[in-house]
Amino acid sequence: MNAPNLRRGILVEVQRRTAQVIDDVSSEELRCAYSPEIDLKEFSNFAVGDRVEFYPGDSAQEPLITGILPRTGKISRPGPGERFARELILAANVDLLVIVASTQRPDFNPRQLDRYIAVAENFKIQAIICVNKSDLQPEIPEAARYLGSLGYELVMCSALTGAGIASLQDKLRGRLSVFSGPSGAGKSSLIQMLIPEAGTIAGEVRRDGKGRHTTTTSRLYSTPDGMRIIDTPGLRELGLWNVKPDEVAGLWRDFRPYLGTCRFNDCRHQSEPGCALLAAVETGKIPEFRLQSYYRILETLGEESL
Ligand SMILES: Nc1nc2c(ncn2[C@@H]2O[C@H](COP(=O)(O)OP(=O)(O)OP(=O)(O)O)[C@@H](O)[C@H]2O)c(=O)[nH]1
Ligand SMILES: [Zn+2]
Numbered sequence: 482m483n484a485p486n487l488r489r490g491i492l493v494e495v496q497r498r499t500a501q502v503i504d505d506v507s508s509e510e511l512r513c514a515y516s517p518e519i520d521l522k523e524f525s526n527f528a529v530g531d532r533v534e535f536y537p538g539d540s541a542q543e544p545l546i547t548g549i550l551p552r553t554g555k556i557s558r559p560g561p562g563e564r565f566a567r568e569l570i571l572a573a574n575v576d577l578l579v580i581v582a583s584t585q586r587p588d589f590n591p592r593q594l595d596r597y598i599a600v601a602e603n604f605k606i607q608a609i610i611c612v613n614k615s616d617l618q619p620e621i622p623e624a625a626r627y628l629g630s631l632g633y634e635l636v637m638c639s640a641l642t643g644a645g646i647a648s649l650q651d652k653l654r655g656r657l658s659v660f661s662g663p664s665g666a667g668k669s670s671l672i673q674m675l676i677p678e679a680g681t682i683a684g685e686v687r688r689d690g691k692g693r694h695t696t697t698t699s700r701l702y703s704t705p706d707g708m709r710i711i712d713t714p715g716l717r718e719l720g721l722w723n724v725k726p727d728e729v730a731g732l733w734r735d736f737r738p739y740l741g742t743c744r745f746n747d748c749r750h751q752s753e754p755g756c757a758l759l760a761a762v763e764t765g766k767i768p769e770f771r772l773q774s775y776y777r778i779l780e781t782l783g784e785e786s787l
Contacts, residue, residue, distance in 0.1 A: 581662035591624035595774035640670035
């Protein structure tokens with residue numbers, strides 16, 4: 482095996498012993514084994530979205546991944562235990578976290594939305610807020626409008642009628658996205674609409690004593706017009722972690738101008754006199770829900786899931 486034959490590609494599906502790699506140049510999909518020489522210390526694990534170098538194989542050697550290229554954005558959760566890596570990478574090189582909420586069914590919940598935004602801020606990944614089910618209620622919820630004013634991209638759409646989908650596609654083009662958000666908001670419906678083959682390639686159907694089960698694994702899908710979406714069941718466990726209590730307020734974009742200006746420099750912004758943040762809420766510069774979601778996160782810090 483000599484270096485000039487190495488190619489580059491992206492991991493679209495990861496299994497225990499092999500991974501599916503799409504060749505950057507030919508766009509061909511190959512099943513590759515992992516070279517035992519790769520040192521995972523720096524990378525924790527192979528993840529969907531990872532950019533890799535690989536040897537495409539010949540009569541003497543099976544296709545082999547020989548290295549992982551440095552990652553940009555990543556989404557992770559705490560590793561499974563002390564003996565293992567401290568971090569489990571769920572998706573690598575992510576550009577965009579699409580936070581899906583619904584206008585109704587379930588009700589639009591700004592405090593819940595803030596939790597996902599905090600996760601995106603903590604991973605330093607751009608967040609886009611996608612308010613689905615506009616067919617049930619076409620007006621932009623006030624809290625969503627406020628978040629939009631902070632610079633988060635905002636789309637109103639309906640997976641049922643197709644309204645707003647073209648605008649969502651515009652924002653996803655050329656980026657690698659991951660969808661997250663509360664159960665029932667419409668993530669699967671939207672992904673299905675954007676990528677019709679999603680959910681049919683990945684996963685296997687097995688039969689056991691209890692009946693038929695579909696087990697899905699994460700998979701990266703690409704469209705001819707340049708959208709790349711990682712469809713992953715693992716993001717139900719997406720949570721805020723790897724953050725110290727005194728760093729949490731900084732994940733609230735609109736809090737940042739006030740931080741460090743309270744009377745006490747260890748202010749938790751609860752009821753301390755001279756708190757600049759409480760004053761900003763009192764005078765209407767920051768809406769109350771932002772403060773409430775911040776308190777809630779502080780209380781639940783350390784719990785792993787949303
Ligand atoms: N009225 C309306 N219903 C929708 C829309 N999008 C999805 N639904 C319905 O909402 C329900 C939940 O949609 P899913 O796509 O399964 O939601 P999800 O976010 O993937 O949910 P989880 O898998 O539980 O995380 C389904 O019954 C959908 O048919 C929409 O735009 N309008
Ligand atoms: Zn304060």
